[in-house]
Amino acid sequence: MARNLDKTSTRADFAYSRYNGWPEIKESLITGSINAAYMLAPLVMDLVAKNVPVKIVSLGHRSGAVIMVRTDSPYRTFKDLTGKVIAIPSRFAVDFLFLRKMLAEEGMSPKDVRIVEMAPPDMPAALYAKAVDAYCTGEPFGAVAQRAGYAVPLRMTRDEWPNYICCVLTVRQELIDQNPGLVQDLVNYVQGAGEWLDSERDHRTRAAAIAAGNKYFNQDEAVIQFVMDNPVDRVTYGDLRMIKQEFDDLMQLSVQAGTLTGPVAFERYVDPHFVKAAVPARVAL
């Protein structure tokens, strides 16, 4: 997005293609109808374990997941949610690992609650209608309910897991092999956009105005702004380093959760060269 709005650039464009579900985006990446996508990190590990030639080349953000409950509910701990219905986006979502981690801290397991899979945009309405008792997802779908006044965060990754990784920039190996310059250019812009977003508060306001558009988040701008401001580290973009230990931990958590059938070596699913060689692009917005 930053690249296409950067009118000082004369190089090839990047085009964002909005998807509505993880299975669709996964299929598009597998078939090669797209060559790059933001994907759930455990989903990439699973694809690589199944010999799909893709690699993670950058993080997209850190933190940004929340577990929401109704404001008028009595739920203040996970023990209070025993036997209750909690929605997650997917078993491959890192949100699920976040939920498991929070349950484990109170000596609970996923068997102590009823977990249902649900598309994140449907979660705020489901909580409002009391179809679920809580939901765990990425922003802005926590902020939608919080800003409307009927939900509060029970837990946020900013407090519990600040270096949380979820969506990662993934490219097909073919693209790395045949056009590494373009991949480097993309990573330079992702890194540059991350630095730009976290460098000044005004940048977040400008980004919220753009991201709210129907081509991107298709959300009320005030909701995106709420995510950016309440608090400012609700989602962070300034540290997009790819740290092996963090990925290994995530991989182990996925194995324990049963979303991966076995360990996958970091080197198989991550190509760290582009981030190491990155020269963060100047964002001229």
Place this chain on the structure above:
Amino acid sequence: MNYSRRVFLGVSAWLVGITALHLKLNVNWSAVRNGFRSLARLQTLVVGGLPVT
């Protein structure tokens, strides 16, 4: 203009209109164009994503 000719023209116009709308709304033209180029000569890199962090 007789009745059957009017029906034929109406159906044809409808078909052309719907097809044009479908091509505009549902076809990812960047992906189609990229399909005819080698990855080394991509002019537009399509990056997929979901509107969620």
